[in-house]
Amino acid sequence: MTALEQAIHGPEGLPESLQASVRSPRDTVRAMALDDDRPRCPECKEPLALRAMALSKRAEDGQRVCRGVWGCDQRHVWWKWADRPADPLEICPYPDLFTG
Ligand SMILES: [Zn+2]
Numbered sequence: 001m002t003a004l005e006q007a008i009h010g011p012e013g014l015p016e017s018l019q020a021s022v023r024s025p026r027d028t029v030r031a032m033a034l035d036d037d038r039p040r041c042p043e044c045k046e047p048l049a050l051r052a053m054a055l056s057k058r059a060e061d062g063q064r065v066c067r068g069v070w071g072c073d074q075r076h077v078w079w080k081w082a083d084r085p086a087d088p089l090e091i092c093p094y095p096d097l098f099t100g
Pocket residue numbers: 041042043044045046072073074075076
């Protein structure tokens with residue numbers, strides 16, 4: 001029986017370390033779906049990971065707002081306003097600050 005089959009049948013018999021992360025098959029499916037929803041790099045289509053939050057003043061409306069900074073494995077760096085999730089990602093002009 002594979003670990004996935006065990007997860008579907010329930011956590012019994014799994015090592016204790018795994019039992020903690022497998023609550024029910026439904027939770028497992030939800031975790032997978034979330035992972036699949038991660039944004040993709042517009043340039044290379046690799047999944048993006050949230051690297052940082054950058055607080056800046058938005059010229060448009062004078063508000064101080066956070067930008068989520070997203071990076072892919074190919075070192076492309078993008079950002080967008082945290083309060084406007086529907087906006088497209090923009091190229092981050094300071095990629096060196098976030099890739100090290
Ligand atoms: Zn990329």
